[in-house]
Amino acid sequence: MVDILKRLDLDAIADPGDKIRECEFFLGLASIEKDRTRFRWLLSAYLNAVYSYFETTALYASVSFTDPQTGDPIEDSEAVEKLRAYVRVIQNEKNPYYVKTGALHPIIARLYEVRKAATHHFPLAIMAAGPNLPEDFHLGDMRGEGEPLLALCREALAVVKQVQAEIDA
Secondary structure: OHHHHHHOOHHHOOOOOHHHHHHHHHHHHHOOOOOHHHHHHHHHHHHHHHHHHHHHHHHHHHOOEEOOOOOOEEOOHHHHHHHOOOEEEEEOOOOOOOEEEEEOOHHHHHHHHHHHHHHHOOOOOEEEOOOOOOOOEEEOOOOOOOEEHHHHHHHHHHHHHHHHHHHHO
16 A cells, blocks of 8 residues: 555646636637637537536535445445536446436537537538637528527536536535
């Protein structure tokens, strides 16, 4: 055990707020990016960071504690309950370290939907819907029917921060 502690690099382990800072990082870069291709890449990274925030937060909450007698993981039921106002938390019975989420909150659900399509089907379709880029970059490929992406992403980040504030309270 002492050997493991000597070898462990604690600086390599990200703190719990790292995922939120990752979301902020990619959204901040996308918010000033006028090149459509780079904007798409940054938005894709942002979508994955938000998804990852919920996945890792749900995992941490589901296995926060260890039963001293059995060594089995025990959930932080308060944190899991707070998360469940925003996402479904599904823990595998055979492998408690396998936790998935499904979006419930409408803004997060929309982000999950966009991410899923971009990850499993086609890259994001980004239109320049006006001259004020990147604000006028819209999701979609049909003129007049696009969805402003930065506004959606900002709303989602506000939800992420709200979730974390509730868990931390």
